Amino acid sequence: MDISKKIILTGSFGVGKTSLFSRFIYSEFDERYLTTIGVKVDKKVVDVKDHKLNMMLWDIAGEVAQDKVPLSYFLGANGVIYVFDLTRPMTYNNILTDIEYLKNILPEGMVKIVGNKKDLVTPEHIENVISNLPVECDITTSAKTGENVESLFLSMGEALVV
Amino acid sequence: MMTNHQDDVDRQLAILRDILLHGDREKIQKLQEIIDSKDELEKRIQPILDDRIESIKDNFPTVFGDEVNREVEKKLLLSNDLILTAISPLMGKMIRKYIGQQIGELKDKIDRQVKHTFSFKRYYHLIRARIFGIQDSEWFLSQLDDFQMEIKDIFVIQRNSGLLLGSYSTSEMGDSGIFGGMLTAIKAFGEDVFKKSDEGRQELEMIDYNSHKIYMQSHHNYYFAAVLKGTITASEKNKLSDKLIKFAENEKRLNSMSPTSEDIEYISGKLKENFA
Ligand SMILES: Nc1nc2c(ncn2[C@@H]2O[C@H](COP(=O)(O)OP(=O)(O)OP(=O)(O)O)[C@@H](O)[C@H]2O)c(=O)[nH]1
Numbered sequence: 259m260d261i262s263k264k265i266i267l268t269g270s271f272g273v274g275k276t277s278l279f280s281r282f283i284y285s286e287f288d289e290r291y292l293t294t295i296g297v298k299v300d301k302k303v304v305d306v307k308d309h310k311l312n313m314m315l316w317d318i319a320g321e322v323a324q325d326k327v328p329l330s331y332f333l334g335a336n337g338v339i340y341v342f343d344l345t346r347p348m349t350y351n352n353i354l355t356d357i358e359y360l361k362n363i364l365p366e367g368m369v370k371i372v373g374n375k376k377d378l379v380t381p382e383h384i385e386n387v388i389s390n391l392p393v394e395c396d397i398t399t400s401a402k403t404g405e406n407v408e409s410l411f412l413s414m415g416e417a418l419v420v
Numbered sequence: 421m422m423t424n425h426q427d428d429v430d431r432q433l434a435i436l437r438d439i440l441l442h443g444d445r446e447k448i449q450k451l452q453e454i455i456d457s458k459d460e461l462e463k464r465i466q467p468i469l470d471d472r473i474e475s476i477k478d479n480f481p482t483v484f485g486d487e488v489n490r491e492v493e494k495k496l497l498l499s500n501d502l503i504l505t506a507i508s509p510l511m512g513k514m515i516r517k518y519i520g521q522q523i524g525e526l527k528d529k530i531d532r533q534v535k536h537t538f539s540f541k542r543y544y545h546l547i548r549a550r551i552f553g554i555q556d557s558e559w560f561l562s563q564l565d566d567f568q569m570e571i572k573d574i575f576v577i578q579r580n581s582g583l584l585l586g587s588y589s590t591s592e593m594g595d596s597g598i599f600g601g602m603l604t605a606i607k608a609f610g611e612d613v614f615k616k617s618d619e620g621r622q623e624l625e626m627i628d629y630n631s632h633k634i635y636m637q638s639h640h641n642y643y644f645a646a647v648l649k650g651t652i653t654a655s656e657k658n659k660l661s662d663k664l665i666k667f668a669e670n671e672k673r674l675n676s677m678s679p680t681s682e683d684i685e686y687i688s689g690k691l692k693e694n695f696a
């Protein structure tokens with residue numbers, strides 16, 4: 259049976275949301291930084307637990323704080339992928355406030371926290387960053403090499419299909 | 421002694437000249453200084469130049485007007501084609517839009533008229549049309565195919581998530597799921613912008629392209645989006661709106677919060693039944 263779910267990619271600007279989106283949907287990566295204006299919606303169909311899951315992905319423009327994002331983009335979302343940049347502390351310094359805000363407006367939503375650009379840092383650095391986070395980091399990815407990108411979206415898909 | 425004498429004369433003449441020309445010398449000296457010093461020169465010439473410029477400004481049309489006109493004319497003639505190429509698509513669009521609007525208004529007027537004089541007169545016209553083959557203006561207008569309203573596609577989209585609840589589509593517009601998502605995002609964006617106004621909840625009702633329009637009707641949990649082609653009159657819009665409301669009343673499945681593919685198929689079928 260076909261199922262459709264709305265999934266939001268959010269986080270500060272420049273953390274790699276569009277890159278993860280493009281890597282997952284088109285298997286592409288671009289070194290250039292073209293900041294997202296507003297929102298771009300696209301979809302990918304994946305097989306999850308005998309279902310065809312239409313993942314409707316909303317790649318939204320990054321904001322330094324989540325309460326700056328137009329509320330209506332979040333409404334009705336089934337899942338949220340919150341991305342931060344492992345190389346830039348300012349993208350995870352307010353992570354607790356951001357995640358609490360998201361959980362508050364989407365009490366039923368599934369939230370995944372992702373540290374991106376892992377290709378730019380050492381495993382020790384990653385370990386250091388995520389062990390000091392006030393929240394649990396679900397996965398670390400690289401949109402550039404593609405590492406863990408597929409598993410990030412698939413695990414989200416699986417969590418959304420009951 | 422000749423030379424000596426000559427020298428004396430020369431010297432005396434020089435003295436005499438000095439005495440006689442003393443004033444002029446000083447003047448020449450001063451002039452020399454003025455010419456040699458840029459600042460000095462500028463100080464003197466600038467006012468003259470300024471005067472000149474002012475006078476050219478004032479008299480430009482009389483002095484150069486003809487010449488300029490001739491030049492411009494020449495250039496225009498040369499670029500006639502270019503200008504036309506640049507302007508005509510725009511003109512075309514403007515004229516089309518204008519005519520479309522006029523026809524829309526005309527259709528509205530006819531509608532009103534027909535309602536008004538639903539009477540003897542109308543029958544008279546209809547019968548006349550039958551007998552003499554004189555075309556009813558409405559019929560005539562309906563022949564202007566291009567301006568006739570046509571429902572190309574119709575979507576039902578979940579209001580917050582933008583997920584598709586059903587669709588009936590005749591145009592090849594790509595993935596309808598993505599259409600639903602993007603349209604919802606656009607709608608949300610505008611509604612966010614205007615929500616500060618004190619007129620309550622704002623709804624995007626119409627998106628207007630040149631030849632296509634997207635008409636939207638919002639319900640509590642979902643909204644309809646109809647892609648229309650041609651000119652839409654107020655009464656056509658009302659008719660469509662009534663039809664959508666009725667559809668919404670009849671189809672309770674539209675309110676399903678997590679629609680299954682079976683729901684979507686069912687709703688899509690119903691849309692086709694009602695709007696194709
Ligand atoms: N090395 C490396 N660079 C990355 C990675 N992901 C993204 N980038 C680069 O980071 C920059 C920003 O990436 P985007 O995907 O545009 O970031 P974004 O989060 O969509 O930014 P906004 O749309 O402005 O919010 C781009 O130059 C990308 O090439 C990664 O995993 N590794």
Ligand SMILES: [Mg+2]
Pocket residue numbers: 275276277292293294317318319320
């Ligand atoms: Mg982006």
